[in-house]
Amino acid sequence: xxxxxxxxxxxxxxxxxxxxxxxxxxxxxxxxxxxxxxxxxxxxxxxxxxxxxxxxx
Amino acid sequence: xxxxxxxxxxxxxxxxxxxxxxxxxxxxxxxxxxxxxxxxxxxxxxxxxxxxxxxxxxxxxxxxxxxxxxxxxxxxxxxxxxxxxxxxxxxxxxxxxxxxxxxxxxxxxxxxxxxxxxxxxxxxxxxxxxxxxxxxxxxxxxxxxxxxxxxxxxxxxxxxxxxxxxxxxxxxxxxxxxxxxxxxxxxxxxxxxxxxxxxxxxxxxxxxxxxxxxxxxxxxxxxxxxxxxxxxxxxxxxxxxxxxxxxxxxxxxxxxxxxxxxxxxxxxxxxxxxxxxxxxxxxxxxxxxxxxxxxxxxxxxxxxxxxxxxxxxxxxxxxxxxxxxxxxxxxxxxxxxxxxxxxxxxxxxxxxxxxxxxxxxxxxxxxxxxxxxxxxxxxxxxxxxxxxxxxxxxxxxxxxxxxxxxxxxxxxxxxxxxxxxxxxxxxxxxxxxxxxxxxxxxxxxxxxxxxxxxxxxxxxxxxxxxxxxxxxxxxxxxxxxxxxxxxxxxxxxxxxxxxxxxxxxxxxxxxxxxxxxxxxxxxxxxxxxxxxxxxxxxxxxxxxxxxxxxxx
Numbered sequence: 001x002x003x004x005x006x007x008x009x010x011x012x013x014x015x016x017x018x019x020x021x022x023x024x025x026x027x028x029x030x031x032x033x034x035x036x037x038x039x040x041x042x043x044x045x046x047x048x049x050x051x052x053x054x055x056x057x
Numbered sequence: 058x059x060x061x062x063x064x065x066x067x068x069x070x071x072x073x074x075x076x077x078x079x080x081x082x083x084x085x086x087x088x089x090x091x092x093x094x095x096x097x098x099x100x101x102x103x104x105x106x107x108x109x110x111x112x113x114x115x116x117x118x119x120x121x122x123x124x125x126x127x128x129x130x131x132x133x134x135x136x137x138x139x140x141x142x143x144x145x146x147x148x149x150x151x152x153x154x155x156x157x158x159x160x161x162x163x164x165x166x167x168x169x170x171x172x173x174x175x176x177x178x179x180x181x182x183x184x185x186x187x188x189x190x191x192x193x194x195x196x197x198x199x200x201x202x203x204x205x206x207x208x209x210x211x212x213x214x215x216x217x218x219x220x221x222x223x224x225x226x227x228x229x230x231x232x233x234x235x236x237x238x239x240x241x242x243x244x245x246x247x248x249x250x251x252x253x254x255x256x257x258x259x260x261x262x263x264x265x266x267x268x269x270x271x272x273x274x275x276x277x278x279x280x281x282x283x284x285x286x287x288x289x290x291x292x293x294x295x296x297x298x299x300x301x302x303x304x305x306x307x308x309x310x311x312x313x314x315x316x317x318x319x320x321x322x323x324x325x326x327x328x329x330x331x332x333x334x335x336x337x338x339x340x341x342x343x344x345x346x347x348x349x350x351x352x353x354x355x356x357x358x359x360x361x362x363x364x365x366x367x368x369x370x371x372x373x374x375x376x377x378x379x380x381x382x383x384x385x386x387x388x389x390x391x392x393x394x395x396x397x398x399x400x401x402x403x404x405x406x407x408x409x410x411x412x413x414x415x416x417x418x419x420x421x422x423x424x425x426x427x428x429x430x431x432x433x434x435x436x437x438x439x440x441x442x443x444x445x446x447x448x449x450x451x452x453x454x455x456x457x458x459x460x461x462x463x464x465x466x467x468x469x470x471x472x473x474x475x476x477x478x479x480x481x482x483x484x485x486x487x488x489x490x491x492x493x494x495x496x497x498x499x500x501x502x503x504x505x506x507x508x509x510x511x512x513x514x515x516x517x518x519x520x521x522x523x524x525x526x527x528x529x530x531x532x533x534x535x536x537x538x539x540x541x542x543x544x545x546x547x548x549x550x551x552x553x554x555x556x557x558x559x560x561x562x563x564x565x566x567x568x569x570x571x572x573x574x575x576x577x578x579x580x581x582x583x584x585x586x587x588x589x590x591x592x593x594x595x596x597x598x599x600x601x602x603x604x605x606x607x608x609x
Contacts, residue, residue, distance in 0.1 A: 009388070020370065027366040031359040039275040040362075044354035047203065047277065047345060 058215065059114025061124070061131065066212040070111050073216065077104030084248065087306035092234050093248065096227055096308075103223050120211070128201045130490050132214035136194025137483055137490070139222060140187055141573040144476075147182025148566040154179050155562050159555035169233040177232040177244045183471065184242060184334065186225045191479045192338040193218055193260070196283040198486060199345045200264060203280055204271035213259050220256035224249055236308050240323050242330050243297050247310040250298040257294070261287045278361045282341030285369050289333040297326035317384045324379035332372035335470065339478050340368075340407055346482040347411055347431045351421060356413035360406050367403025371396050378449035381458060390451065397449030401442060408439035426502040430481030433510065437473025444469065456532070461551070462524025465517045472513040472565055480505065480572055487576050494585060497578035505568040505575070512564030515557060523554035 001007070030036065062070060081101025088094040154175050157163050164170045197214055201207060208214055227249040231237070237244040245253075264284055268276060300310040314322045348355050355361055377385060377393030412435050415422055422432050444466050448457050457463060484502055488495055496502060530550065533541040 013388075023366065023370060027363055031362045040358040041354075043203075043273070043275045043277045044348070044358040046273065047348050048352055048354050 058131065059111055060117035061120050061129075062211050063119055066210060067111065067115060069212055070107070074104045074107040074111060077101070078108065084306075088308070089306075091307050092231075092236055093246075093306060093308045095234065096231065096236075096248070099227060099230065100223070103219075107219070125207060127207070128198075129208045129211060129214065130198065130201075132208075132218050133194045133198045133486075134490055136190050136197070136218055137487060137576065139218070140190040140194060140479070140483065141569070141576060143182055143186030143190055143225065144479075144569045145566070145573055147179055147184075147187050148562065148569050150175055150179040150182055152559060152562040152566050155555065155559040159552060159559055168235065174232050174235060177237065178229045180242060181225065181228045181232070181244065183476075184330075185228065186222075188335060188339075188475055188479070189221060189225070190218075191483065192283070192286065192334075192342070193221060195342050195346070195482055195486065196286075196338070197263070198490070199277075199279050199283065199341065200267050203273065203277035203345070204267055205273055206267055206270045208263060209266035209270065213263050217256055217260045217263065220252070220259070224253045224256060227252070231308075238298075238300065238310060238312070240297065240312075241327050243294070243323070243326060246308045247298070247300050247302045248308075250294065250300075254291070254295060257287065257291050261291065277345070278355075278358065278365060279341040279345040281362075281365055282337045282344065285365070286333050286338035286341065289329060289337070289369070293326045293329050293333070297322055317380075320380055320383065321377065321385060321389070325373075325376040328376035328379060329372055331470070332368070332375070335475050336372070337368065339475055342482050343407075343411055343431065343434065343478050346478075346485050347428075347435070348414055350425070350428045350431060350481070350485045351415055351418045353414055353418055356410050356416070360410050364403035364406040364410070368400070368407070371400045371403065375400060375449065378454065381451050381454045394449050394451055398446050401446040404442035404446075405439055408435050408442070411435035411438075426499065426506045427481055427484040427496075429506055430477050430484065430502075430509075433506075434474050434477035434481060437469060437477060437513070441466065441470035441474055456528040457524060460524035460527040460531075461520045461554070462528065465520025465524055468513070468520065469517045472509070472516065476565075476569075477509065480509070480568075483572070483576065487579050491580050492584060493579055493582065497575050497582055501571050501575040505571045508564045508568035508571070512561045512566075512568065514561075515564065516561030519554040519557035519561060523551050523558075526550055526554075 059067065059070075078101045081097050081099070081104055084097030085094050085101060086097070088097055154172055157172050157175070161172075164172075168174065197208065224245070228245040231245060231249065236246055238246055243250075261284075264280075264287060268280070299313040301313070302308075302310040312319055344355060344361060374396040375393050377389045378397050379393075381390050381394075383390075412432070415428075415432055418428075422428050447453055448462070448466060457466075484496060487493070527547050527550075530542040530547040531540070531544075535541045
């Protein structure tokens, strides 16, 4: 098999589409996975709850 | 600074400076008939300065083990000052080159003062000097707070900060001497590029080593953005700068790419520099400092993750919109156009997430100019990304390409988004790091805010007008089917707008000078005795209370 322009464009036009769709689905599953909600909330709240980090307000 | 290094770190520092001096002297000797010789001296002087600082502090006692129960913020502090200084330098040169366009005779007949040499000093000065130092300073701060772990050692953060600034100095001084490889935002020649790779690898290793020791199980989203910034910029920098120097004693190198491949590689780099340097890194800044300053957690953490992956993977394919109507294959242009349009979704998700976080805290936005800087940044981020997606459409691009509209778009992003979020974050961070009750003057922050906003609006409107007029003049035909206006006609029509943009830039620059003064005065004002107890410490006693809330 020779790697030429036709082969590379064919690959980009097919595989490129499918891997991006698969990755999008993967990201959505990760973001909405029910058991992930708790660590997400905790991380979001930790940023603002750290009283000692802002002695100035 | 040296007294904070452990014994082993002092030895590592000594070897680093020795290697730097050796390389510098070798470059100075090997390149004595070439401009690289001058840079060899600059590098050896940097090494000698480091060695002198090391020798003067070498006998200091080892740092106390108590340091491990506190975050290591001194590199961030130095980074903040360097950011503000580079901001003033970069924006000053920006106003200068804007004035050169309006009054081209201002070059004093000196080669270094020509537009072609000064302009990259402006672009690199603001992007790498101002933006890069801001990213290094804030990333090291955010990394430690969100992982609740101290930086892995005391030497590598200083190496990254000063090594990076050495790169910036080599870049800017090289442009003035006429050293350039003529690639937009990647002008420095091969030896400076190799040095930046070394610095960048150490920077990434700091991130990885700190994350490996993190006390928080989940990695906060701001760190994902900062890591995407570090990792992808390394990838872009290395690939776009693949080149073979004429000889080791010569500045000139030849790129590994040529023709349309060179153009595509360059704009894959150029657009992703916008994406990962000027967007991802600063989004990391926004996702930490905006919620923190507003006192409200980010509106939707899930949305921040989804837009992270959207931004990182779609930006990669958008670069070809810089090459519409060129020799680049039509389908690659269409691909870039399609991805640029779809990019609007994660971009607006991020901007919306930031603004919705402020819902319920609008009274703070009204009263606190620091938070208002961040809000305005989110608005400009939304505007600039919408404009960018729109301009990437081939038909729109046929009007906007090669005109000042592009310059207006870049500055809506650079002044409105990058600089606003940076100043907002630095204003918030400075009193926290130096343990001051507040900034030196809230009034000066107000002044800065309104100067920055009016400067940006004047600049962007001037360039929109100028760009659309240029675009229309270049495509107006007369009855006999030839162009109605000469190029010089369009140039004359630009003159009033070039004066207006100089004024806009001058307003923005005055704001940057005020910021430098205000932050220096904040640091120099003595601490009131009462606020001394407020220290912030990392989470060190691990087995005791695993579910203790942050800050305990």
